[in-house]
Amino acid sequence: MTGGEILKVRGLCKTFGGLAAVDDVSLQVRTGELHAVIGPNGAGKTTLINLLSGDLPPSSGSILFRDQDIIKLPPERRSHLGIGRSYQKTNIFLGFTVLENCRLAAQSRAPRLLNWWRDALSYNDELEQARRALAAVALADRADDVALALSHGEQRQLEIAMCLATDPQLLLLDEPLAGMGTEESQKMVELIGRLADARAILLVEHDMDAVFQLADVLTVMVNGKVLATGAPAEIRANHEVQSAYLGSSDEIL
DSSP states (O other): OOOSEEEEEEEEEEEETTEEEEEEEEEEEETTOEEEEEOSTTSSHHHHHHHHHTSSOOSEEEEEETTEEOTTOOHHHHHHHTEEEOOSSOOOOTTSBHHHHHHHHHHTTOSSOOOTTSOGGGOHHHHHHHHHHHHHTTOGGGTTSBGGGSOHHHHHHHHHHHHHTTOOSEEEEEOTTTTOOHHHHHHHHHHHHHHTTTSEEEEEOSOHHHHHHHOSEEEEEETTEEEEEEOHHHHHHOHHHIIIIIOOGGGGO
16 A cells, blocks of 8 residues: 655756756655656666765755655765665675675664674674565575675665665665566566565666566656656556657557
8 A cells, every 4th residue: 555755856957067867857756656767768767866865966956755855965864864775786795795785784774883893793683684684685595695696686686685774765776677687587576566565666677567567656757857657557558658768559568
C-alpha cells in the first residue's frame, strides 16, 4: 500500500552554461511506491538523480524530503536524513569483504563517535545492521568473501545492501541493471520489487521490460523536460511518448 508523499520536487532546474540539463522538472514519490524515470540518453535522468542526492547543486527549484527543504544540504546530510543512492558505476570497496563493505556503511550512521582503537567487530549494533542488509539482498552467505570475487550482479546487490545498511526511507537507483545478463537482471528486478514494499524508490533504468514490470508511476524525460507522468498503462498509450522514446504501443507490449 502506498503511503504519503516522501519526496516533492518542484520546478527543478540545472544549467551548464547555455545547456539546460534539467529544465523545470516536478515530481513526487510516495512511500511504498516505485517511481521510474525513463527517457533517451541525454534526457537529464542521471543529472536529476545527482540533484536529488546532493551530488550537484541545482540552478533553481525546490526539493522537499519529508516536508523538509533539503535544497542546500550536502550529500552526507541528505544521507543521514534517509536518502540512499546507487550509481551507474558500482561504488564499493573491492579489496574489503562483503561484510566489511556493509559494516562501514552502517558505521557511518552510528549515533556516537567511534573509538578508533577499538575492534570494529565489537560494535554489535552496526554489525547486526550490516548482516540484516546482506540478508535482504541474498548475500548473507557471501559475507566473508572479498567483494572483488563477486560477479557483476552480486556487486550491484552489495551496493544496494550498503545503502540499506544506512536505513534509508528513499532509494535513488541509477540504472541498477546496467551490464547484467538475463538471469542477474531478473534477480535484481525481484530484489527491487521486494524493497519497494517498505520504502520509496526512484528508479532510472533503460531496461523497459524491467521498468514496466516494477513501476507504479512513470515519468518520461526528453531534453531535460518532463514529457509525461502517469501509470504504466497511460505511458504505454501516450502518443507523444511513443513518438519521442518508446516506439509504437505494439512494440512495447
